[in-house]
Amino acid sequence: MKSKFQKIFKGGLGQLTIPIIAILILVIFNLIRDPSFFSISVTHNNDGNIVLAGNLISIINAASELAVLAMGMTLVTAASGGQDISVGAAAAIAGSAFVSMLKSGSTITGGTVLLAFFYACLFAMAFGAFNGTLVAVFKIQPMIATLILYTCGRSIAYWINGGATPTVSSPIITAIGSFIPGIPIPTPVIIVIVVAIIFKLVFHFTSLELFTQSVGINEKAARLNGINATWIKLLSFIILGLCVAVAGVISVSRLGLINHETILLDVEMDAILAVAIGGNSLGGGKFKISGSIIGAYVIHMLTITLYAMKVSSTDVKAYKAIVIILLVVIGSPVIKSKFTKRMTQLKNRKTKVSTKGAL
Amino acid sequence: MKTRKEFLREPLTDTQLLMTITISIFVAMYAVAMGALQGGFLHAQQVFDMLNDNASLIIVSCGLTIVMITGGIDISVGGVTSLVVMACILYLNHGGNVFVAALLALGIGLAFGLVHGFLISYLEIQPFIVTLAGMFFARGMTTILSVNPQKVEHEGFANLRSTQIEIPWLGYTAKNGNIVPARIELGVLVAVFCLIVVFLILKFHRLGRGFYAIGGNQTSALMLGINVKRTRFLAYVFSGLLSGVSGFVLMMHTGAANATNAAGMEMNAIAASIIGGTLLTGGVGNVIGTFFGVLTLTTIKKIVVSSGLNQPWWQSITTGGMLCFFILLQSVVLSRRNKKKKAT
Numbered sequence: 001m002k003s004k005f006q007k008i009f010k011g012g013l014g015q016l017t018i019p020i021i022a023i024l025i026l027v028i029f030n031l032i033r034d035p036s037f038f039s040i041s042v043t044h045n046n047d048g049n050i051v052l053a054g055n056l057i058s059i060i061n062a063a064s065e066l067a068v069l070a071m072g073m074t075l076v077t078a079a080s081g082g083q084d085i086s087v088g089a090a091a092a093i094a095g096s097a098f099v100s101m102l103k104s105g106s107t108i109t110g111g112t113v114l115l116a117f118f119y120a121c122l123f124a125m126a127f128g129a130f131n132g133t134l135v136a137v138f139k140i141q142p143m144i145a146t147l148i149l150y151t152c153g154r155s156i157a158y159w160i161n162g163g164a165t166p167t168v169s170s171p172i173i174t175a176i177g178s179f180i181p182g183i184p185i186p187t188p189v190i191i192v193i194v195v196a197i198i199f200k201l202v203f204h205f206t207s208l209e210l211f212t213q214s215v216g217i218n219e220k221a222a223r224l225n226g227i228n229a230t231w232i233k234l235l236s237f238i239i240l241g242l243c244v245a246v247a248g249v250i251s252v253s254r255l256g257l258i259n260h261e262t263i264l265l266d267v268e269m270d271a272i273l274a275v276a277i278g279g280n281s282l283g284g285g286k287f288k289i290s291g292s293i294i295g296a297y298v299i300h301m302l303t304i305t306l307y308a309m310k311v312s313s314t315d316v317k318a319y320k321a322i323v324i325i326l327l328v329v330i331g332s333p334v335i336k337s338k339f340t341k342r343m344t345q346l347k348n349r350k351t352k353v354s355t356k357g358a359l
Numbered sequence: 360m361k362t363r364k365e366f367l368r369e370p371l372t373d374t375q376l377l378m379t380i381t382i383s384i385f386v387a388m389y390a391v392a393m394g395a396l397q398g399g400f401l402h403a404q405q406v407f408d409m410l411n412d413n414a415s416l417i418i419v420s421c422g423l424t425i426v427m428i429t430g431g432i433d434i435s436v437g438g439v440t441s442l443v444v445m446a447c448i449l450y451l452n453h454g455g456n457v458f459v460a461a462l463l464a465l466g467i468g469l470a471f472g473l474v475h476g477f478l479i480s481y482l483e484i485q486p487f488i489v490t491l492a493g494m495f496f497a498r499g500m501t502t503i504l505s506v507n508p509q510k511v512e513h514e515g516f517a518n519l520r521s522t523q524i525e526i527p528w529l530g531y532t533a534k535n536g537n538i539v540p541a542r543i544e545l546g547v548l549v550a551v552f553c554l555i556v557v558f559l560i561l562k563f564h565r566l567g568r569g570f571y572a573i574g575g576n577q578t579s580a581l582m583l584g585i586n587v588k589r590t591r592f593l594a595y596v597f598s599g600l601l602s603g604v605s606g607f608v609l610m611m612h613t614g615a616a617n618a619t620n621a622a623g624m625e626m627n628a629i630a631a632s633i634i635g636g637t638l639l640t641g642g643v644g645n646v647i648g649t650f651f652g653v654l655t656l657t658t659i660k661k662i663v664v665s666s667g668l669n670q671p672w673w674q675s676i677t678t679g680g681m682l683c684f685f686i687l688l689q690s691v692v693l694s695r696r697n698k699k700k701k702a703t
Binding site for chain 1: 494496498502630679
């Protein structure tokens, strides 16, 4: 029993140390502040369905879009060593495409929703491929390449909408955005789980994970070993495009309307942050998708904790910044190396003392 | 000693090449606008208006160019600018003094620069994350100070604000026959001053050459005996300080503060630096290029507005397209150059 435990935690939790410590600190802080913070209740919502409610559920629910985006962002970060700052704008485009396709038909059925989703995916993948081409073929730094879409993406969404903020209302859209009748778990959470399982399966059955890591660590060496580095980079951006489409559709369905200005505003910063909190190097290379997902939940748990402490929504950013700085300072290489040095010193001193005692 | 001919035959450096492209494109674009659109583009005031509106952006972009030359990034500049505007206006409205307000602006900028520099260069945290947190903090502090828009009610400052330099011979005759002189705000002078100082530091001072060295290759800079950590630290301090100056200049321009002040300024500044020929990988760039980058960005927007594309989305779509063009151009030019270098 003990050996198994030691095997799992050999050498600590690795890169998951920081996100897990962060989430534990937040949980303990909340439990001390308000023991009933994490209580989950079963209630009936407006449609008469039995649903779960409570702070924990709302944290997990609200972080869905961010979690999906963070998964794709991790892949892009690992492959290209840079970040995509256009995900919010691209999600606005995908959401607009989704709504415009729904609006073009007379009735909204399951089939048209599926069709509209594929249409949105097509759009988002096309823009992902655009970013990916700039990065992989033209060798432009990802942040600069995606700055183009960041600048004009929301305007393109506005253009698709024809200068309006159209609404869609249908039981199917409501089901995607909140609850499917009969299932007490919010649908976005289920979508996140499905996306995560798809990622896990892809990594299990293909060598995408290994190839991405090797391209991120040393592109030249990867190419000499027969990996098509350009294609891997491009592919990572296209996969991020798919994630963006999913996030956009969730966000549109949640509100039942598309507002190009406010949909997923500033989500790109949060997504990059989630990747960093997850212990992934922003310079590319090794990555863990699970870390990024935990990172996304850390960010939202922090936000909801601050809301619960009656911090107004505009002021949350300042407190968030302090927590982020604390987290990255703890995780910084300099502090880490100093800490390990101090620990070994202490250990050495202890052994010395014990030998002295024995003599 | 090189003769003039030898000097001319020497190939341009990357920095000069990219800057030349930007300047020539800006001149060509403006000339086309003058010919095709006429109207306001023929008046000198059009250029001065561009400067008046963008004085703070020019200052911020100078700081960002320094940071980008060292191979880093500072996305907190817009947030710091907005915080400075809010803090100074609140201070002035509570019976403050203009001189102290200027010091306050510099102090806030300096404080952000010091913290960023320390965290990035001595604790080796990624610059993106640190300055992102800085941006969040600055934006959050702005709304903590006041959610409601504030207006300056300070007399001394109002006088300073309305001080403009008038150049009669560059003016034009309005429709009613009055001669309207060309006007330049004080902020533009500050911006030009900052531009010259940063240019001189980058070109001639040891510190400026150090910025290029650590951006080009950190290891060789270390071997040359440059204090890499201190140099990088100072780059962020410069950027923070210039954000503070920019906040004061923006306050002189708008005279009001609200929570969305300078929104998106960081991305505009990054775009201006890129158009001006600064590479995000570091080691290449120049503030003169950045200055023309700001002018190019503004000219595109003005051309879109005056050519009758009234839908709200065209402005940013054309900006994006233009950005795309410049980025691709740079990439192609530099890759061709590298190939040539390898061939010889």
